[in-house]
Amino acid sequence: MRRIAPELLDTENEVPDEKGLPELPNLDKWDHIVMRLAPFPSGPLHIGNARMVILNDYYVKRYNGELILVYDDTIGSDIKVVEPEAYDLIKEGLDYLGVNVHKTVYKSDRLEIFYKYAVDLIKRQKAYVCDCDAEIWRNEYKIQKKACPCRSLSVEENLARWEKMLDGTYPERGAAVRLKTGMDDPDPAMRDHVILRISESEHPRVGSKYRVWPLLEFSWGIDDHELGISHIIRGKDLVKEGKIEQHIWDIYGWKHPELIYYGRLRFQDASLSKSKSRQEVKDGIYTGWDDPRTWSLQSLAKRGIHPDALRKAMLDLGLSIVDISISMKPVYSENRKIRDAESPRLFLVFSPVWLNINGLPDDITKAKAPVHPDFPDRGVREIPLERENGSLTLGIPKKDFESMGDGTLFRMKDLANFILHKNEPYSAEFHSKDVDVIREKGGRILHWVPHKTNVEIEVSMVDGSLLTGLAEPSARSLKVDDFVQFERVGFGRVYSIDEKIKVAFAHK
């Protein structure tokens, strides 16, 4: 073999790994790869969060590691509120994406751990309880790089204050624990950050059991170690938090998990706002958390966006820390690649213009169109041409009707060629049967729908609007979850069939 055709061996050797993404750093430092997904449960995962999820899941699978789902459900703030239903919605999104979670952890179950470390840090004089007013602290101390009086308090006094935080002596905002990262740090963002504070808000899972809650940088400084996380892939909005985490790891001499940041994702053709979505869902303006305008994973699933299409598109973005502005088009392109072959074709006409058909030979009683043009063996759809009171009426899209002049030759696909007559009542005069005529003379080929036997279909568009279209009779055999292509219109998924067939539009 090597002697006869060595070039074959060579190409074989060069093909192997098409891994688009780089290796994770410092793999040799870790016995096994442990990563985590840390969503804040304020709503379902949307397409913007998909990057975080897919990246982590990808690497865990690549290295046969472990993936921990950590609901980052600390108390949040007035604007960032834990939404009870979000826990399940998030899980649902992960299932859709095919993410395999090995363990699930709730931050809100771990307060005692954080308390233990808080006390320890106070005892080590690495943290202190500060009762300064936040604004005063910022202006008088942080900006001036000066230590506030609380910073030099004794361990005993700090511990006493800590107890007062826990027992309710201090009101909300009355005191907070600060980590001594250094008041002289050149970066103002790094000066003695608050790591625990008081909140009396009710928590959906643990109620009012706790009134002192950790901040993200502290809870993760502890938990990334406690949970044995080896690699952290997160948005670059968290780099400051990463630095504070490292500070904590150094206090305890813990091994540093590898930190990898990716840039912010903006969508050119979608505006993402979880808080706006929540409002609109609550107000009933959106149909629910699967409304296309939420861009939730649920909404993509409803539209028949295959998870692999999303996954591919997200992985193609790589791991760059640069902020990027992307389009949904690559996702749609991938989805088409995956689903085109399976999608049966149908005619669907929005706002039809009805034409009286004249001169069609009587022996033409039905049209036959392929279920899928690339797979003739899947058979044909039959569209019966039933006369009403002796005359036949067919509908064509208004858009096409309006853009064609009187006397235009056109073809109704899989039926015949006609001359358009635009004087009322609108009609079409049979011209010829053969498609080659159109090919020779030019003229557009339209989809169309019969007046008598059509099927009403409600299509929910990406912008939230609902359009009613009329489809050919074979639409009656559609089932929920079918992904179809309406010729010249676009792809969509049947999501419900009751009195109406309902389709969520996916893309062109």
Add this chain to the structure above:
RNA sequence: GCCCCGGUAGUGUAGUCCGGUCCAGCAUGAGGGACUCUCGAUCCCUCGACCCGGGUUCAAAUCCCGGCCGGGGCACCA
């Protein structure tokens, strides 16, 4: 004001760490064509980029300096 990060075709990405094989690869997009009874799919062609200026070097997208531009942080949010 102070800190940090980054700038490759319209968009996204590979290459940048360890300078040459990069007159820069890929995807998507756009334009054109072939084929197809869809505005889908498939096939072919074309368009189009290393932020700027210096420096180092035989050689720089890759290293150094300066500038410009962009993003982010400076919350008792995540």
